[in-house]
Amino acid sequence: MQEHLIELQDIYKIYQMGEVEVRANDGISFSIDAGEMVAIVGKSGSGKSTIMNIIGALDVPTAGKYYLNGIDVGSMSDDELAEIRNKQIGFIFQQYNLLPKMNLLKNVELPLLYAGVGEAERHQRAAESLARVGLGDVLKKMPNQLSGGQQQRVSIARALVGNPSLILADEPTGALDSKTSREVLDFLKKLNAEGNTIVIITHDNSIALEAKRIIRIHDGRVVFDGAADAYRKEVIA
Amino acid sequence: MKTSQAFWMAFSSLKSNRMRAFLTMLGMIIGVGAVIAMISLMDGMIGYTMGSFSDMGADTISVSLMGAGSRQLTDDDFYNFVEANGDYFSAVSPSCQASFRVRCGEVRESDQTVTGVGENHAYVNGLTIEKGRFLSYADMRSRSKVCVIGSYTRQLYFGAEDPVGKTLRIGSEDYVIVGLLAEKSDSTQWSSDDCIYAPYTLISRAYGSAQPSSYTLKMVDPDHSSVAQQKLEDYLYSFYHTSDAYMVTNMASLLDMMDSMVGVMKKILVGIAGISLLVAGIGIMNIMLVSVSERTREIGIRKSLGAKQKDIMKQFVIEAAVLSSIGGGMGIVIGGVATTALGKVIGMSCSPSLSAIVISFGVSAGIGLLFGYMPAKRAAKLNPIDALRSE
Structure with missing residues (x-):
């Protein structure tokens, strides 16, 4: 059997809100292979954020199995999850989530700092990563000196710097105008063409259609899983 | 990290x-x-x-003898005690005080305290001689009529003059001044600079008792003053069989x-x-x-x-x-x-x-x-x- 990069088996995430039981994820199963570009799409409250948190090792499921690179992540401790996030996953957030009091280089270095990489190598890799997103000449600038699109590129550089096996983008264009959104999406596509596995979480069908494969979540379940073309025909039409 | x-x-x-x-x-x-x-x-x-405080003798223990019956420790007993307990005591000086009429030329004092001390007194109490010498063992033995005076006393009787070699009439006897002590506390009356020291062997007689009634012992190590004090008290008790006959004052324990x-x-x-x-x-x-x-x-x-x-x-x-x-x-x-x-x-x-x-x-x-x-x-x-x- 071929090993998948991400393997979700019957994932449940159940929150107890007082008397009410909320099933944010109600038995989700799918797998993603290395090199894919997948969009997980769903409305607000559909459970897409919950499944993103689980894929991103920010949270563990109530029930079900999650294998990342063949490693069982579903039942890990806090610190083990931190290790997975550090080594395997590069996050791109809607709000960029850069630390405002650090310059770009320091921001991009952070994952390497927590990975225990030495200072010289850290500088070098962070600078390379920033150069890759076209910000190689403003290493010492502070995040608030940049435009939104530039900040998002810094966060992409930060996501790439640790050579993760998965890049997880949560509404990566949510705070950007359409032109910059285009740039960011094109850049993500380029990264995918270079062999990176990319998962985009979005509520926006037009963004989702940029991916090759789309998984639609509704009420905590997968209601569509297939190619973008099929999605266009079946769901949108 | x-x-x-x-x-x-x-x-x-x-x-x-x-x-x-x-x-x-x-x-x-x-x-x-x-x-x-x-x-x-x-x-x-x-x-x-x-x-x-330690200027006042932190490394000394004083003994006052009140006596019990006719038995009384003598100066020789104390000298022997110190010799036998060389680990704790380095010296002892007997002392006794008496008041005399003192005269020198025109200056007369009707009630001057004269302290009879042993030759170790300067060492025990850390006194330094400015001029001349302190009392000697020979002075004790021969009961020489010599004395050593403090800086206040010198001012009182001699002004700025050099007192060494001059005489003071103490009671009815002439005493030759053999030494002048260095100033210790501003040369004021009643201070330690207001003093006349003479051989205790003379003064105790003049006082009417054959033996001096107080002794100052210098300790080897003030840190072990309580052990030294115990030694001394044991000795005193073994002689008098009552603790009422003597009083021991230990500066070091006061300091403690x-x-x-x-x-x-x-x-x-x-x-x-x-x-x-x-x-x-x-x-x-x-x-x-x-x-x-x-x-x-x-x-x-x-x-x-x-x-x-x-x-x-x-x-x-x-x-x-x-x-x-x-x-x-x-x-x-x-x-x-x-x-x-x-x-x-x-x-x-x-x-x-x-x-x-x-x-x-x-x-x-x-x-x-x-x-x-x-x-x-x-x-x-x-x-x-x-x-x-x-x-």
């Missing part, structure tokens, strides 16, 4: 919030400064008091008592200063808690990028420790300056005590660690999802 990195992070985080950092430190600065100033001034005061009293006072003061350190520590904890809740998002970002609990923990604990150590360092400087300044005002030479510096710095850094721990723990335990969601 390396600890050095955590230090770097702590400094840059404090730098970005200078005013708040300074105000938080202020408690630590005042606390540490107060501890140092108090301990150092106390030490200076103790040193000063102890110094003046004072020392412990001063020690208690010092502890109380340090306790008060310690409370201010505690308050400073709580201030630091408060600010760190504020800092943690303000930086929830930062913590979330760091955690999402792979920071483990111990990394976050380290960051905040070190930040608190750095905050309080810098405060402690500034406190040391201020405490040192305050000590020197106050010492000058009081008129004592006070220098900040090293132990106070080490202790207060250690305590301030420790308090930072201790009070930084709780907020840091809270930060480390934050759920990254919730933390990322916070604004």
